[in-house]
Amino acid sequence: MNLSEVVQLVSFGVLTLLMLGAALGVVLSPSVVYSAFLLGLTFSSMAGLYLLLNADFVAAAQILVYVGAVNVLILFGVMLVNKRQDYQRETGLLLRQLLTAVVCFGLFALLGTVTVITPWQLAEGVTQVDSSVIALAKHLFSDYLLPFEVASVLLLMAMIGAIVLARRDLLMEDPETGMPAETDLALPERPRETVVGE
Amino acid sequence: MELNYFLLVAAALFCIGIYGLVTSRNAIRVLMSIELMLNAVNLNLMAFSNFLDPDGIRGQVFSVFVITIAAAEAAVGLAIVLAIYRNRDTVDMEQFNLLKW
Numbered sequence: 001m002n003l004s005e006v007v008q009l010v011s012f013g014v015l016t017l018l019m020l021g022a023a024l025g026v027v028l029s030p031s032v033v034y035s036a037f038l039l040g041l042t043f044s045s046m047a048g049l050y051l052l053l054n055a056d057f058v059a060a061a062q063i064l065v066y067v068g069a070v071n072v073l074i075l076f077g078v079m080l081v082n083k084r085q086d087y088q089r090e091t092g093l094l095l096r097q098l099l100t101a102v103v104c105f106g107l108f109a110l111l112g113t114v115t116v117i118t119p120w121q122l123a124e125g126v127t128q129v130d131s132s133v134i135a136l137a138k139h140l141f142s143d144y145l146l147p148f149e150v151a152s153v154l155l156l157m158a159m160i161g162a163i164v165l166a167r168r169d170l171l172m173e174d175p176e177t178g179m180p181a182e183t184d185l186a187l188p189e190r191p192r193e194t195v196v197g198e
Numbered sequence: 199m200e201l202n203y204f205l206l207v208a209a210a211l212f213c214i215g216i217y218g219l220v221t222s223r224n225a226i227r228v229l230m231s232i233e234l235m236l237n238a239v240n241l242n243l244m245a246f247s248n249f250l251d252p253d254g255i256r257g258q259v260f261s262v263f264v265i266t267i268a269a270a271e272a273a274v275g276l277a278i279v280l281a282i283y284r285n286r287d288t289v290d291m292e293q294f295n296l297l298k299w
Contacts, residue, residue, distance in 0.1 A: 016207050023211055026230050027218035039230050046237050053204070053248040058258050058265075062240075065265050070233060070272045077226050077276040081283045087223050087290050100220045104213040111209035115202055122201065123252050132255055139259045151266045158270030165277035168284075 012052055019045040036078050040071045057133045204245035212238035225279045225289045229272060236268045 003011075018041065025038040043066040050059035140148050211234060218231030240261045247257025282296075283289055 012203065016203075020207070020210055020214070023214045023234055026227070026234065027214055027222070032224050032227055035227055035230055039233065042234065043237070046241065049204070049207075049241060050244055053244045054252075055244055055248070055255075055258050055261075058244065058261055061262060061265055065269050066233075066237075070269055073272055073276055074226060074230060074233075077229075077279060080280060081226065081289050083283075083287075083289060088292070090292055097221050100217055104217045107216065108209055108213040111212070112206055115205040115209065120201055120250065122249055132258060135255050136258055136262070139254075139256065140262075144259050147263060151263055155266060155270055158274050162273040162277040165274070166280045 008052060011048070015045045015048045015052070019049070032078055033075075036071065036075050039074065040067050043067045043071060055132055057131075057136055201245055201249040204241060208238045208241040208245065211235075211241065223291050225282070225291055225294070226276075228291060229275045229279065232275070233268060233272065236264060236271075240264050 022038045022041040026035045029035045047059040047062040215231045215235035243257040243261040
């Protein structure tokens, strides 16, 4: 990064405000669709922070994977289970939220204290790196080759698992009459035992 | 720019994620909170990579792996939410008690 210190500080402040505000919106917004879009804003400002940290490849991967794939996936999930329902009242919900807020503030205080009082061994001298891609590729294909391959196998497993979990068993003919179904859009679903809520 | 700033921002994001994880009643919002926490961890790794290990940038390698795992986790998590939604006809976390005593 060849930006001056002031520019870096200002963009860090703006990106941090955007990111924390959007993250609070994700958690607190009443509509889950707004949450999903604010999640995209959080991911994008996170990519900006990565750029400030001299990580151009990971910033691009963040935009591609998180904003392009994960966020779209979550939006599809929101659309597929878009059910307007009023949640049943539960007792002690407010107490739970209050307790959680206290615990989160405590955790933040703990983490902040540890961050401030730990003497980090900062690297001396500024090494100007043009692009992190070459260094990253050297790591990925030499000393981190096995984790890289394992990650690809894991992605394959996750893909198959997601398909198996979300698949619906469709019957090509009507179970009662034995006649073929008329349109593919109205294929009858194989009956599965549903658990009726108490 | 200092290391502490980034670590504090990451800590704040992680705490927001935990709050959302515990208090949300919509299952999809729980998944979003998990993504927020994974992002906070990523920011930590990136900050350490830039300030403590600028030559090796091993933190960036690890955050690439974390991004991979997060994508896989989002796909499987959404598939589970869809399956439960078909089964129970709700996305309310309070009513997902199949494995709860």
